Amino acid sequence: MISVLGAGVAGLCAATALAERGLSVEVIVPEGAPDPASNLAGGMLAPFCEGESAPEVVVARGQAAADWWAARVRGVVRRGTLVVAPPRDAAELDRFARATRGHVWATPAELEPELEGRFARGLYFADEAHMDPRAAMADLRAGLAELGVAFHCGAPSGLIVDCRGLSAQDRLPDLRAVRGEMLEVSAPDVALTRTVRLLHPRFPCYIVPRGDGRYMIGATMVESARSGPVTARAVMELLSAAYTVHPAFAEAEVTATGAGLRPAFPDNLPAIRQDGDRIHLNGMYRHGFLMAPVLAEELAQMLIQEPAHAD
């Protein structure tokens, strides 16, 4: 038996990869455990864009994520990412282009007609995708149930795969919180079909379509463990960025706001860590949906090859 602790994106991906290999798996979420940070994720599968600040390993390995998700959940939209910048920050686009690969220069309005007349040029990352993270996690849970994986809040009965996110700080002293804030809006007047990233020297943001005129706007990055609600500043920054992309966002209804804490290691890279006979899958930072599947597969491979561990 393998006991996966935590049912955020890391836990669900790990349980899925293990159960698919025929291992017997349980998922444990203790009572009173905080909601997983993954609930608030953008759901972007954007390895190339992440390369702007993430090292090559995220770009290279993250490319497998879209196929992994598409094989297991509904709603993976493969329409790429469009990156734009306000005219006065055009130099940011050139920097982004130099820092990333997998893109072509594009006329934004040709990809997203709604952006007509607003941005002269943009970068198009054709091989990226997005999805609704909560729907995707619900599908993974359903898939796990079909594979006979039990979810409970009792004591673990097997090898522990610890995917508790920030709660694992009790065993991972170098795990820290990076606060993120996001908004969900309903903007039926706006018809964007793919993720749009707005580059800005101070308030970069992305807008992810969630279907039916709903959009997720994210996300701040604050080096803080404060878990309270979104700040007015974050709302102002995110909304003004969204407004820059499309003025009709001014008429949007703000349907939800969220603030969560991303678990991160000092190098901001998700990792598998051995800790006695416990294995951690943690430090998802802002790469959970991108890197959890990759690391989950690696972990499952490890456990298959070392059956002694998986008693």
Place this chain on the structure above:
Amino acid sequence: MFYNTDLTSRLMLGTARYPSPAVLKQAIVASGAEVITVSLRREGAQGTAFRELLAESGCRLLPNTAGCYSAREAVTTAQMARELLGTSWIKLEVIGDPDTLQPDPFGLVEAARILCAEGFEVFPYTTEDIVVGERLIEAGCKVLMPWGAPIGTGQGLRNIEGLRSMRAHFSDVPLVIDAGIGAPSQAAMAMEMGFDAVLLNTAVANALDPVAMAAAFARAVEAGRQAHVAGLMPRRDMATPSTPVFGMAELA
């Protein structure tokens, strides 16, 4: 050099917007910086984890009041910084305009007066305005940090003549060029002009390779300082041949 603290390195580094704390740490090492700034306004008391990582670098922390738009906010942030970090050093920023992040000289002087009276050692982020500088000194500041250009713009020294006058006017006051430096050549120029140090963030943090860029800045700052000490030749309007024309042998 700065409030009775002597430093070997004349490069100070900001710590925002690096790809990761791990990269930041390597960049600090590569830069040789002994002073790093840390912002508190947004992170608050619960930004401990990041600040602990910064403390591990062994550098002296210079907390700042970035993001404050009034003297009062800046004073509160400074007090919080002293409490959290146990240092009386404070880089005082009172922003007057959200677009250019230009300092508000009125709020700055007001906050500096309050903080100096409370025993803080204030590093005020100011413009090259000499009168504002005088008021800050009068308020008790023993260092001035004039901008090169607006924060994050990388425009370098936008008002070279103004900065030259400031350097000449405050010949005994440590002056640090803070903000606007985008390239090592600009940092070198500031040092050649006789500024005591430069403080920068974006130019390193946003480089494609921050660690290599930190090293480049370290060399530029050192070269500029060395040139200043060595004494630069004056600019001349006409060419002066290094070999005299008269008295040369006629080899025809």
